[in-house]
Amino acid sequence: HKAWIVSLQDSCLMNDRKPTERVAQKARTREALLAAARDILAEGGTLTVTGAAARAGISKATAYRYFSDPAELVAEAGLAVAVLPYEDIVAGADTVRGKLRAISAYIFDLSVTHEAGFRQFLARNLDAWLADPRPRTRRGARRVPMFDRALDGHASGIAPETRRQLVLSLSAATGVEAMIALFDIAEVDRDTARATVLDICDALIDRHLGPDTP
Numbered sequence: 001h002k003a004w005i006v007s008l009q010d011s012c013l014m015n016d017r018k019p020t021e022r023v024a025q026k027a028r029t030r031e032a033l034l035a036a037a038r039d040i041l042a043e044g045g046t047l048t049v050t051g052a053a054a055r056a057g058i059s060k061a062t063a064y065r066y067f068s069d070p071a072e073l074v075a076e077a078g079l080a081v082a083v084l085p086y087e088d089i090v091a092g093a094d095t096v097r098g099k100l101r102a103i104s105a106y107i108f109d110l111s112v113t114h115e116a117g118f119r120q121f122l123a124r125n126l127d128a129w130l131a132d133p134r135p136r137t138r139r140g141a142r143r144v145p146m147f148d149r150a151l152d153g154h155a156s157g158i159a160p161e162t163r164r165q166l167v168l169s170l171s172a173a174t175g176v177e178a179m180i181a182l183f184d185i186a187e188v189d190r191d192t193a194r195a196t197v198l199d200i201c202d203a204l205i206d207r208h209l210g211p212d213t214p
Contacts, residue, residue, distance in 0.1 A: 024145050030066050032056040037077035047074055068132055075124035079117045083110065086146050095214040097205050099150035104174045104201040105194065107143045111176040112190055118176040143171050154209065166208040173200045 036055035040047050049070055053063035067073040089106045090099040111118050147167045151158060158166075174197050182193035205213055 023148075027142065027145060029058060029062065033058060033063055033066055033073070034077050037073055041074075041077060047077070049073055069124075069128035072124050072128040075121045079114070079121050083142055086149060089146065090150065096150060096154050096209070097202070097213055099153065100147060100170060100205060101198055101201050103143065103146045103150060104170060104197055107146075107174045108178060108194060108197045111174075111179045112193075115179065118179075122176055122180075143175065147171060154213075158209070162208055166204060169204045169208070170201060173197065173204065 033052050033056050037047055037052040040051060040055060045051070047070060049063050049067050050060050052067075052073060053060050056063075067076075084106070090102045093099045093102045144167060147170045148163070151163055151166070178197055178200075179193065182188050182196055186193075186196075188196070
């Protein structure tokens, strides 16, 4: 019976991690397509979704789930923003709260530093949606696995649904979306916007993990 219980617990843990693993796999597939697209552009070739898929060794059907419009692929490949590894982003942060704040700040700062490129990329995404509003995989989603990884360090563990909701909430509260809301609607300066992003991050941590979470 003990062995059966351990096996069941292991199975539950594996099932809890599957959504995160799928997100990571999607991110790898997307990056492979973008790398192939950048190679084609660097060679002066004509970029198509089919061509990028062939270069990356990915099926045409899979590629079109990520980029149904070549203009969208061109916009993101052209953005070519280098993102630091997770370890570099959270370097110096030795608590869960510190790591989550570091990721929130980094993703926001990245958007502000490359504001014109991100705005153009968002515009291409919206144009593609107007042309074809059917659901499809969009964008890099780099922040999602980063936030999830940071929560691995929570000492007491987190219920799967709480973990998922916190990652989703944090993901929605930074990046180009937060930048546009704070710059264009709230009309605040960069420092105020950044402080607001971190305030929201703290509030979400307090709500889901408790105010005493370090």
